[in-house]
Amino acid sequence: MTRDYAKKKRPAAKKAAAKPQVPWWVWLFIGSMLGAFIMFLVYLAGVSPSQQALAPRQAAPAPQATAAEPEPVEQEKNDLPKPRFDFYKLLQESEVIVPATEPVETSQSATQEPAVEYLLQVGSFRNAEDADNLRAQLILLNLDARTEDVTIRNGERWHRVVVGPFDNQSRLAKARSTLVSNRYNALVLKRNPEG
Template sequence: MARSPSNTRKNHEPSRVPAWVWLFTGAVLGAFIMFLTRLSEIQPDQGKSNSSPKESAKESQKPRFDFYSLLKETEVPTPKAAKPKTSQPQKISPKQEFLLQVASFQSMKDADQLRAELILLNLDAYTERAKIRNGETWHRVIVGPFTSKSKLSKARSILLSNRHEALVLKRSPQG
């Protein structure tokens, strides 16, 4: 039987090594030769250094940390403060109340829009008109009033988490 033409071609072609294999092999061989060259330049340590005895004493000396002893010497006694009661939330005196002013707008429409957003955040928000010195009317968006500092802090953290800076106002309950 005659051989097929594809088998004869495979047997007669020499096997080729890809170019990247030659490149990689050359790089590894070059790195090895450089390593051997550098290794031959290093002089072996014969146990004795050529430096003076003072320099060798400095090298063998370990670093000292005086922080702990200095800290004990500079300790300052502090008076013991009375611990606040944390079980009960701090109540604000009935003579004052705290409010959070979130924003102030010239347009009532803008103030109402922000008030609606704050109501959706479950905050007790309202608007109030304020006349300033030159007769302009501004519409303030207010959250509150708050009867305890913990409720004030909670509302302020909700506002901050929703990217609203709030100004804390202290007022008497009458207005």
């Protein structure tokens, strides 16, 4: 039996498999890193050990030699002078003897400042309930909080939430750091203890 090969469908040409391409930014990154590495190598080639040793000596002025010291006659093979350590002798010459005196105590009555107390105002509210809520939160932080009722301009009544009083700066700083660590802003108030 004869076959008609002309009408036979030919298989479709196989498509070439797509090559995975590297993105452009990868090539840019690799090129810049390679350039930076080459520049680093060029820099290292330009800096020799002899230049590193001479650079500090050229920048600093040489101290004056004393008559008691003999000058070094020989130099090393690479024409570098031997190091001289004159600072030991300079330190002995500039030694200062501090007299042993006892510290002078000042009487507190002569330099006593007027008594001052410090407060930290954490908030001020028109509503007393809001002030009590904040005071309760501060008490849970182990702070000595209280509310003060204040009447200001035109007879308005405000409720301040204050922490304190503190008689020294260290306790004030400790309480303020506790407030800041718990995200409370505080205003430092300075008052006389009498009123």
